[in-house]
Amino acid sequence: AQKITQTQPGMFVQEKEAVTLDCTYDTSDQSYGLFWYKQPSSGEMIFLIYQGSYDEQNATEGRYSLNFQKARKSANLVISASQLGDSAMYFCAMRGHVQKLVFGTGTRLLVSP
Amino acid sequence: DAGVIQSPRHEVTEMGQEVTLRCKPISGHDYLFWYRQTMMRGLELLIYFNNNVPIDDSGMPEDRFSAKMPNASFSTLKIQPSEPRDSAVYFCASSLSYRSPRNTIYFGEGSWLTVV
Numbered sequence: 283a284q285k286i287t288q289t290q291p292g293m294f295v296q297e298k299e300a301v302t303l304d305c306t307y308d309t310s311d312q313s314y315g316l317f318w319y320k321q322p323s324s325g326e327m328i329f330l331i332y333q334g335s336y337d338e339q340n341a342t343e344g345r346y347s348l349n350f351q352k353a354r355k356s357a358n359l360v361i362s363a364s365q366l367g368d369s370a371m372y373f374c375a376m377r378g379h380v381q382k383l384v385f386g387t388g389t390r391l392l393v394s395p
Numbered sequence: 396d397a398g399v400i401q402s403p404r405h406e407v408t409e410m411g412q413e414v415t416l417r418c419k420p421i422s423g424h425d426y427l428f429w430y431r432q433t434m435m436r437g438l439e440l441l442i443y444f445n446n447n448v449p450i451d452d453s454g455m456p457e458d459r460f461s462a463k464m465p466n467a468s469f470s471t472l473k474i475q476p477s478e479p480r481d482s483a484v485y486f487c488a489s490s491l492s493y494r495s496p497r498n499t500i501y502f503g504e505g506s507w508l509t510v511v
Binding site for chain 1: 426428437438440443445450451484486488492493494498499500501502504505507
């Protein structure tokens, strides 16, 4: 079975600072994908970044980067230069051979001025 | 390109009424997922389809819930009869196979259901 663990219910960061949101996973699949989604208060699920299990380099998308440590089964999201608009829920998820996306419980990020 | 389109965005209905949620996936995607999100249970997969065929419906709560995908561009999730505990946000999502290099699952904006 696949499992995603996000141990930080809430995180606080000041504007312009960097923040790391933790995610660990468990799977017996050799090939899988790891995803991060952002859910602002308006409710939509916004795809942020993807990391394939065979990708040798960590994924980056603008201010988002994924710190992928395969041996430790972790896929932490790093947001650089936080902005007020980054305040939201963040979900880590994985997808393997069973095709469905398995989500963690999420981390609520609050960015303060 | 248009994203995943869901309707209605918001629905308030009385207990016992039938509710139908609709979804148009992204063109070319062969996987379609229905998720439900509540404060208590988080994001739960209800059912998913591959090439219009239901693959895993183990998350469907009970017989009151049914889902169909009559063609590649349309799916429905029906609740009959609805109960207050069905109040949630229902997301539809679509993607290519996870084996595809472009296998991101994209979500619609959600259908916010309130059963009173």
